[in-house]
Structure formats: C-alpha cells, structure tokens
Amino acid sequence: MxxxxxxxxxxxxxxxxxxxxxxxxxxxxxxxxxxxxxxxxxxxxxxxxxxxxxxxxxxxxxxxxxxxxxxxxxxxxxxxxxxxxxxxxxxxxxxxxDVNALTxxxxxxxxxxxxxxxxxxxxxxxxxxxxxxxxxxxxxxxxxxxxxxxxxxxxxxxxxxxxxxxxxxxxxxxxxxxxxxxxxxxxxxxxxxxxxxxxxxxxxxxxxxxxxxxxxxxxxxxxxxxxxxxxxxxxxxxxxxxxxxxxxxxxIEKLLGIQHDNALVWNKKFENTDSMHSLVITSESIPNYWVYGTLCKNKIEAIKDFKQSGLYATGVHINNNVYSVFNNKIHLKGVEAFMKYFVAIPCGWWFNNK
CATH class of the missing domain: 3.40.640.10 (Type I PLP-dependent aspartate aminotransferase-like (Major domain))
Structure with a gap:
C-alpha cells in the first residue's frame, strides 16, 4: 500500500x-x-x-x-x-x-x-x-x-x-x-x-x-x-x-516538484466525480501537497475504497475542540462539516501518480 x-x-x-x-x-x-x-x-x-x-x-x-x-x-x-x-x-x-467547511x-x-x-x-x-x-x-x-x-x-x-x-x-x-x-x-x-x-x-x-x-x-x-x-x-x-x-x-525543490506533479494528476482525476472532489484551495495560494486533500460524501466508505485500491487514506487529525484538556468543547458548525468529509490521500515524492 x-x-x-x-x-x-x-x-x-x-x-x-x-x-x-x-x-x-x-x-x-x-x-x-x-x-x-x-x-x-x-x-x-x-x-x-x-x-x-x-x-x-x-x-x-x-x-x-x-x-x-x-x-x-x-x-x-x-x-x-x-x-x-x-x-x-x-x-x-x-x-x-470556526473554519470554512470547504477549505x-x-x-x-x-x-x-x-x-x-x-x-x-x-x-x-x-x-x-x-x-x-x-x-x-x-x-x-x-x-x-x-x-x-x-x-x-x-x-x-x-x-x-x-x-x-x-x-x-x-x-x-x-x-x-x-x-x-x-x-x-x-x-x-x-x-x-x-x-x-x-x-x-x-x-x-x-x-x-x-x-x-x-x-x-x-x-x-x-x-x-x-x-x-x-x-x-x-x-x-x-x-x-x-x-x-x-x-x-x-x-527539496525536486521533491516538492514531484508532489506538485502528483497533485495535478489528482486534480484531473477528481474533476468529474460526484461522490468526492478536491479540497478547495484559497485564492492565490499553492499548497506544498504534503498530502492531497479531498472532501468525500461518505468518508468511511471512501477511506475503505482508497485502501482497497492500494492508497492509504486518512482524516489525518481529529478536531482538537473535543479534548477536555482545553476546557472548551464548543459546537462549531464549519469544523464539524469539514471533519465529516475530509480525507487525505498520498501525494508525496515517494510515488509516481499515473
């Protein structure tokens, strides 16, 4: 994988x-x-x-x-x-x-x-x-x-x-x-x-x-x-x-270049999909593509499908406002929506995305 x-x-x-x-x-x-x-x-x-x-x-x-x-x-x-x-x-x-649920x-x-x-x-x-x-x-x-x-x-x-x-x-x-x-x-x-x-x-x-x-x-x-x-x-x-x-x-420039090229391939693959799409990028910015972000209608099934196809997929983090150490378990609509759909897939220098 x-x-x-x-x-x-x-x-x-x-x-x-x-x-x-x-x-x-x-x-x-x-x-x-x-x-x-x-x-x-x-x-x-x-x-x-x-x-x-x-x-x-x-x-x-x-x-x-x-x-x-x-x-x-x-x-x-x-x-x-x-x-x-x-x-x-x-x-x-x-x-x-709170966060923008699309980004x-x-x-x-x-x-x-x-x-x-x-x-x-x-x-x-x-x-x-x-x-x-x-x-x-x-x-x-x-x-x-x-x-x-x-x-x-x-x-x-x-x-x-x-x-x-x-x-x-x-x-x-x-x-x-x-x-x-x-x-x-x-x-x-x-x-x-x-x-x-x-x-x-x-x-x-x-x-x-x-x-x-x-x-x-x-x-x-x-x-x-x-x-x-x-x-x-x-x-x-x-x-x-x-x-x-x-x-x-x-x-680092060579490695970042590979990650950027991998992201371009993912961009094309997700152009016309209904069940998922690429994470929206804020205006005038270019990610380092440490991972490639997606928003999936069914996060659990998407992670399962990606893994079955040989790609490790994950939500990466859990929203930190659930932790009692911060004493502020506030309800945030954008945070909950984003975390419900966000799935990261590989985009790194270690593979050739085709």
Whole structure:
C-alpha cells in the first residue's frame, strides 16, 4: 500500500554523520548556522532561528510574546494536537475559531467576532499544507494590535501570492521538521520573525535566556556579571540534525516538484466525480501537497475504497475542540462539516501518480 507519509533521507550521508559524531562538537554550531542560512534563502526571510523541536519552537514563541496564565489565544481546532497542546502547558485559555467547511481554514469573520480585551494572539493554522486567508487574518491582527502567528507545522514551502510561508507579512511563523515533514531533521523546527526585537529576544529564550557573548570570562569560567533575566529552554538544534537538514534542503525543490506533479494528476482525476472532489484551495495560494486533500460524501466508505485500491487514506487529525484538556468543547458548525468529509490521500515524492 502506498503510504500517506514517508520520511525522506538523502543518500550517502554516513561519512559526515560519523565525522560529526566523533568531532567533539555535537551541539549547535557551524552546521546549525549553515542550516539557518539555507532556510533564510529558501523562505526569503531575514530573522529565522532553528529549534530542537516544533514543540520547543511553540513554547519559545509563547514566552517571546510574554503570554501568561489565563491569557486568551484564538486558534483553530482543525489542526494537529501538537499545534495546540502548548497552550494547555502554558495555562492559556483557547478560544476556538470556526473554519470554512470547504477549505478547513479559519473564518476571518468568526475570528473577528471572538476578539476581546483579553485576546493576546491569533494562531493561524494552515491545515495539511493548505494555506488559509492570510491577508484577512493578518489585517484583523493589525487592526486590534494583536500578533498573528502562522502555524506552518505542515506547511513549509507552501506559497501565497508567489512567496513562501514565512515571508508573507505575518508577525511570526513556526515550522516543524519532524520525521514526516519536508525537510525533516529527524526532529526539529524553525521560527521566523518579522520583527528584529522579537527575534533577538527569542534567541536568548532558545538558550536558557543566556547571552553567550558575555556568558563566560576570558579564562572560560561562567561570568557572574552575566545576568539571566528571562525564562528559557534547551531549544538549540544539534549539529547532526542540522547537517541532515542541510542535505535535505539540497533536494527539496525536486521533491516538492514531484508532489506538485502528483497533485495535478489528482486534480484531473477528481474533476468529474460526484461522490468526492478536491479540497478547495484559497485564492492565490499553492499548497506544498504534503498530502492531497479531498472532501468525500461518505468518508468511511471512501477511506475503505482508497485502501482497497492500494492508497492509504486518512482524516489525518481529529478536531482538537473535543479534548477536555482545553476546557472548551464548543459546537462549531464549519469544523464539524469539514471533519465529516475530509480525507487525505498520498501525494508525496515517494510515488509516481499515473
């Protein structure tokens, strides 16, 4: 059966991997900085930092924004649990936004209706690599002075108005490089900032709040004059993970091209079908086609039929507003309709769609 996800790994990396393992330099260093440089060039951004995992990246974002226990954030329940679990860890109040039942993307009007004086951030998830209404959500954030965070956990390399996500005018963007993503660093991620001040704050938070330029004295001892003023995490990505990321970035355009070609084939196959159709794509956007999204009249039967034909099909995620950890089991009409019909099928680099 053709899998819905598959980890990519470049060939012939063993020699350098062995070299890194015995180099005495395993923590963040030259490979880490090189990886960030490649990410900057690809995304088209200036302020980007790599992190050891997507979860750590989200925690860094929450700390950088100064979010505190009880603060409200608006988020989509149509997303990976990994996107929303950090809110529970931080003790934030999650206000769920409804979605467009044809696209799975946050409804701008609904987001606007949920803004209060306690709203501190809007987390805009781009479900399975399909981008939402970026300009509209960003405009709402700007109008109310609320930061908008593009949650690109599954959307690295997706495009909006010809630009990669991370370079579309949003305040902050978070990416995952976990095993089934492109690129994958086995585990890892990245954060993009539009604002240099927030970026510089996040650099400290990524490394326990330490300013490494003054952390040690000339004789190598910890400098007592280097004060730690903010909370921080062990968020630095290793040299091994960074090297794998570098090698993956060398191949990413080719891999994305295969996924796009596979999607074109699916588009034609679903043009004249009554029982299912392709997921609607928001205006001026191009998904990364991590998966290919469909809407099926009978989801259970469609998944069964796809699997019988040799294609692994799945709903991917369950809407997060059903989980009691978020203490907000709200009824959302668009969310329920979308989840009732959404089915993802393979579109990845690992197969030739004919």
């Amino acid at each position: 053709i899998p819905i996800y598959k980890p990519y790994m470049p060939e012939k990396i063993g020699d350098v991997v062995t070299e890194i393992l015995y180099s005495g330099q395993l923590g963040y260093g030259n490979y880490g900085r090189n990886f960030e440089s490649k990410l900057k060039s690809f995304v088209g951004c200036e302020f980007i930092l790599s992190v050891s995992s997507y979860n750590v990246g989200m925690q860094i974002v929450l700390s950088t924004l100064g979010l505190q226990l009880g603060d409200e954030v608006i988020a989509s329940p149509v997303s990976c649990l990994a996107s929303n679990q950090p809110f529970a860890v931080k003790g934030l109040r999650v206000v769920w936004a 799975g993307t946050m409804c701008p009007d609904y987001v606007r209706s949920k803004i209060t004086k306690n709203t501190k951030a809007i987390f805009h998830n781009h479900f399975c690599g399909y981008l939402g209404n970026i300009d509209e959500i960003n405009a709402i954030g700007k109008e109310f002075g609320i930061p908008v965070i593009d949650d690109g956990i599954e959307a690295f390399a997706s495009r909006y108005k010809g630009k990669r996500l991370g370079n579309v005018g949003t305040d902050i963007t978070v990416f995952s490089f976990q095993t089934v993503r492109l690129p994958n660093t086995i585990d890892g991620g990245a954060i993009v900032f539009k604002d240099k001040t927030l970026y510089e704050k996040a650099l400290l938070i990524r490394d326990y709040g330490i300013d490494r330029t003054i952390f040690r004295t000339s004789n190598g001892e910890i400098n007592p004059k280097c004060d730690i003023k903010i909370e921080g995490f062990a968020g630095l990505i290793s040299e091994l993970n960074s090297y794998i990321g570098i090698r993956q970035m060398e191949d």
